[in-house]
Every structure is written in C-alpha cells, then in structure tokens.
Amino acid sequence: MKKIKVGLLGCGAVGTSVYELIQKNQDKYYALLGAEIEVVKIVVHSLDKKRPSIPNQLLTLDPNEVLEDQDIDVVVEVMGGITDAKDYVLKALKNKKHVVTANKDLMAVYGQPIFELGDQEQKLVLFEASVAGALPVIGTIKNDLASNKINKVMGIINGTTNFILTKMFDEGLPLDLVLKEAQDLGYAEADPTADVEGLDAARKIAILASISFNTRVVLDDVYVEGISKIATDDIEYxxxxxxxxxxxxxxxxxxxxxxxxxHPTLIPLNHPLAKVDDVYNAIYLEGDAFGDLTFLGKGAGGFPTASAVVGDILTIGKNILNPVSKIKNCTCYLDLPIKTIKQVESHYYIRMIVADETGVLSKIASVFAENNVSIDSVIQKKLANKKAELVLLTDRVEEDNFMKAKVGIESLITVDSVTSILRSEKEN
Ligand SMILES: NC(=O)c1ccc[n+]([C@@H]2O[C@H](COP(=O)([O-])OP(=O)(O)OC[C@H]3O[C@@H](n4cnc5c(N)ncnc54)[C@H](OP(=O)(O)O)[C@@H]3O)[C@@H](O)[C@H]2O)c1
Structure with a gap:
C-alpha cells in the first residue's frame, strides 16, 4: 500500500499543529485517499526544545535529510524566513518533491521562480496557508472560481492590527497601550513592525492580487501604510x-x-467588513459570474493554519495517486501595468488645526474646488487659544488631486497643520 511520505521543514506553532492534525484525523485521510499520510522527518533549529507531541526520532537539524530523501513525496515548508526557505523549496522541487508552504514572505517575493521550477519539474506548489490561515481563498480562487474574471479583492488580512483597532474603537484606548496588550496575549510579535506597518498585509494582498487577476503582483508593487499614526481622536471622529x-x-x-x-481605511459601520473584529480575518471578492463572496474566519494560529496546510497535503496526495495530465502552478498569463498611488481614486478624511475665525472653511473649500475635490461632510470642534479642529470627508477623487489640494490647504495662513489623512471606502 502506497504511503504519502511527508517531510516537515519547521516544527513551531504551525509545524507542530500539522503533525498533530495528521495524527488526529488520519482515519479520515486514509478513507479519502486510500493511503496513509506519514510524517517521516522534521527539520528544526534546536533539538533541545521540549516538543511533547513529537517523537524524538523524527527530528533532525539537517535539511538534507528531508530534501535528499528519495522516499519523501511532499516537503512542507513551515519554518518562515526567506533565504533558507527559498533555497530549500527550490532544492525540494529539483529533487522531484511536491511542495506545500505557509510562507507569505517567500511567496510574495519569489512566487514566480518557485512556480516556474514546479512547472518544469511537474511538481505541485500549494500555499493555501500563506494568506489568512484557515480561510480557503487561494484554492477557491484558483480552482472553484476559475470560471470568473475577478475584478476586486478587499480584506482584513492581518489579525494583530484588527485586534488593535477593535480595542481602540471599543475602549477608546491609545495604540501603544493596546499593542502592549496584544503582545502580552501573544497576538503581536515582540517586534510588531511587520504587522503594525502593514507589511504582512501587503505580502498577502500581493499574493491575492496575483492569483485573482492572473497577473504577477509582488510586494514592491503594493502601496503600504500601516496603523502606527492612528490616534484616538481619529477613532472618535x-x-x-x-x-x-x-x-x-x-x-x-x-x-x-x-x-x-x-492602508488604514475609514468604512461605514454598515459595511460588511466593519463588523469583522478582534483577530478575525475577512476577504471580500467580486467576480463577473459569482457577483460577490465574503470569507470570514481565523487567519492565524497553529490549528487554523494547519487546516490549510494539511488540506494542501491531501490535494497532493490525491494527485500522486491519480496524477493529472499536466501541472501548471503559475496562473499569471497576463502582464498588467500597476497604477501608482497618485492614480488611485478614493474618498478622503482630513483632520486639521485651523484658526477659529470666520471664512476659514470657505478658503479651504475654495482650495479643494480648484483641485476638483468636493466635500461630503464636515465636523468642527472648538479648541483653546482661538483654534479649532476641522475634519472633512471628501467625495471620490484621484489621489493626485487630493494631495495637490492638501498642499494648497497647508499653505493657507489660517491653517496651522494637517494632522491626519485617511482614505475612506464607501461601497463594499
Ligand atoms: N503562526 C501562525 O499563525 C501562522 C499563520 C499563517 C502562516 N504562518 C507561516 O507559517 C510559517 C511558520 O510559522 P510558525 O508560527 O510556525 O513559526 P515558528 O513558531 O517560529 O516556527 C518555526 C520553526 O521552523 C524552525 N526553523 C526556523 N528556521 C529554520 C532553519 N533555518 N532551519 C531549520 N529549522 C528552522 C524552528 O526551529 P526551532 O523549533 O528549533 O526553533 C521552528 O520549529 C511562517 O512562514 C509563517 O509566516 C504562520
């Protein structure tokens, strides 16, 4: 009886859960595949760490015990990082192994060469867990929704920042306090930069855009702004x-x-994504046949992520037992140009400190009008020392026009400073 032999690269939060899930649901996998899935080797950094659920004899420090073992069918990369992960994944493919990875950092930068080698070697490269953990979006977009042309993907794809913004909204707390709580709860890394500054989400949207629009989008193509400048005042407004x-x-x-x-985005409370709170992720898609679809669930954590990884192992297992005629990992058949942020259209929120005197608002409105920006709504709050805070929402406008208006507003002597600018989404 054929066994599907798996080598794991990494045995941290995700790797451990992958191993445990395979043990736990083996009966189901055997019934579906007609073959057992067996983890035969696990590569780690340290043999001294306590890993109560993992048999010691499976652990090794030598990646070649996985990459060069002729019996291993599937290499599962759950170690993270880019350089070693890329070298190991490419070596696994060269050595005729299918690959599963949960690594968004790797796929957002080196997706193309990895897919090309997979196609050349006729080995599958599956990466469902790399975006939004348990949410089954990648396989769904690449397979079940392939009949559509997808024109929009939008989502909350970073649990840490969603936890922080939810707490700031619900409890009126400042960002630094909530971040500390997120770190204490294990929702944020000791170095939270990748989450807070939007890089983690940028990697995921690059992957989602590539597979949704069938054109290569890499990390450098993504305009990125994090949440570090969001003040409690912005939340209150x-x-x-x-x-x-x-x-x-x-x-x-x-x-x-x-x-x-x-980027941080102002959305109406009746928008479907406004209700996605805490560490939850949600991804909204629009396509020409299905209309719209929303996925909601846990975007991280050992078992939610292992759910996606083991799903990919099962897909590969089926393919090993009943091979498809030709493997084509890369679905980017287009080469579409990427817009600069100046060309993007959005609604805008702008907060500023101004002189509390008559005519200020009309001067600001004139600068907006000169740049074809129309105002949707205004809030004005009196401050001390004959100052006022003015907060405006604009109608939809090209960023270039809005930013020219901002420069004009900053040059008005009645305007002290522009303290915050956010983009705003009104529709889905
Ligand atoms: N955690 C999540 O919720 C989540 C969700 C979605 C995707 N992912 C992705 O899944 C991957 C793994 O995440 P994780 O949270 O499981 O990470 P982790 O807890 O830090 O575990 C990483 C594992 O890889 C091993 N390792 C790291 N570098 C290695 C190297 N160069 N050689 C050999 N072993 C190495 C570590 O060994 P030691 O144990 O000996 O230190 C550890 O077992 C990452 O790409 C991450 O972005 C994670």
Missing part, C-alpha cells in the same frame, strides 16, 4: 461619521490596470 477604521488590503483591476494597496 470616525464614530461621529458613523464609521470605523480598519487596516484593509485592497486590489482592483480597472481599465486593464491594477491598483494594489494596504
């Missing part, structure tokens, strides 16, 4: 506009061009 603030990844195809960005 958002509430007054019956809105909330979420870190969104947004990718849109329009007129044959791709826009792809990550």
């Amino acid at each position: 958002a509430k007054q506009f019956k809105s909330t603030i979420k870190l969104l990844g947004i990718a849109i195809v329009n007129d044959g061009k791709v826009e792809v960005r990550v």
